[in-house]
Amino acid sequence: MTISVGDCIPNCTLAVMGGEGPAPVTxxxxxxxxxxxxxxxxxxxxxxxxxxxxxxxxxxxxTIKSHGVDSIICMSVNDAFVMGAWGRDNNATGSxxxxxxxxxxxxxxxxxxxxLTERGLGVRSRRYSMLLDDGIIKTINLEDAPGGMEVSDADxxxxxx
Ligand code: BEZ
Numbered sequence: 577m578t579i580s581v582g583d584c585i586p587n588c589t590l591a592v593m594g595g596e597g598p599a600p601v602t603x604x605x606x607x608x609x610x611x612x613x614x615x616x617x618x619x620x621x622x623x624x625x626x627x628x629x630x631x632x633x634x635x636x637x638x639t640i641k642s643h644g645v646d647s648i649i650c651m652s653v654n655d656a657f658v659m660g661a662w663g664r665d666n667n668a669t670g671s672x673x674x675x676x677x678x679x680x681x682x683x684x685x686x687x688x689x690x691x692l693t694e695r696g697l698g699v700r701s702r703r704y705s706m707l708l709d710d711g712i713i714k715t716i717n718l719e720d721a722p723g724g725m726e727v728s729d730a731d732x733x734x735x736x737x
Pocket of ligand 1: 618624
């Protein structure tokens with residue numbers, strides 16, 4: 577079942593690329609006691625994600641944070657090595673935290689998994705954005721198609737923070 581506004585984010589462990597390799601990060605560390613913006617993409621380095629979605633959040637990160645958002649988190653069903661490289665490639669360091677949900681544990685727990693096997697991508701995440709306050713979902717913007725960018729983009733989120 578897909579998670580809804582008012583629900584609490586599940587307890588899962590994600591991974592981030594650190595100086596000494598991938599490091600675990602729990603959703604409690606990411607979301608508890610914080611106002612956080614999460615956006616999820618179907619794949620690092622894929623066209624819409626790389627040309628529009630991630631760059632939009634990097635460009636607007638300071639403005640979004642000036643509205644009281646403590647952290648902006650980008651998540652994908654990719655490994656931490658790929659997410660680290662994708663973040664570096666997009667100058668995301670210091671503005672957007674690049675989280676790997678390598679085995680789709682979080683993505684399945686929130687009901688956002690999408691089977692893109694026929695396109696050679698395996699199980700990935702649907703494209704969405706969420707605003708969370710202390711781990712509680714305040715808004716969800718879910719795209720119909722993996723390449724869609726109608727509601728989950730940074731400009732839309734700017735009206736919600
Ligand atoms: C895209 O980023 O445009 C995309 C990613 C995965 C599947 C389809 C499109």
